[in-house]
Amino acid sequence: MSQKSRKSAALARQSHAVHDQAAHARNRAIAEFERGNVAPLQSMCDELAHNRPTDPFYFNGMGNLALRRGEFEQAADWFRRGIALHPDDGVLHANLASVYADLHRNREAYEHAKRAT
Numbered sequence: 001m002s003q004k005s006r007k008s009a010a011l012a013r014q015s016h017a018v019h020d021q022a023a024h025a026r027n028r029a030i031a032e033f034e035r036g037n038v039a040p041l042q043s044m045c046d047e048l049a050h051n052r053p054t055d056p057f058y059f060n061g062m063g064n065l066a067l068r069r070g071e072f073e074q075a076a077d078w079f080r081r082g083i084a085l086h087p088d089d090g091v092l093h094a095n096l097a098s099v100y101a102d103l104h105r106n107r108e109a110y111e112h113a114k115r116a117t
Helices: 003-034 039-051 056-068 072-085 090-102 106-116
Strands: none
Touching (some): 039 056, 056 072, 056 090, 072 090, 090 106
């Protein structure tokens, strides 16, 4: 294996390890949020706002935090903003469909539920 190939392989391993760490942190924040602890998700969203402000997880997280506070229109706004940047993200569409259903905006809920699948 050439030195260039070894460096490429090492970079690929590092990238994979960083991705795994990020996925683990997100899963941990989601699990805590589901148990009622919003602090890890809020912290992760704050970090994403500064480092990766177009990450779909940022918009989902902020929308879910707004929902937890009972701010349905604010949550819908976060999900819509995420969809504007990531129109094929099924999770954003599913979350927006759920908010619209809660707001009795059934036609819009149906349209986003279709896009979520």
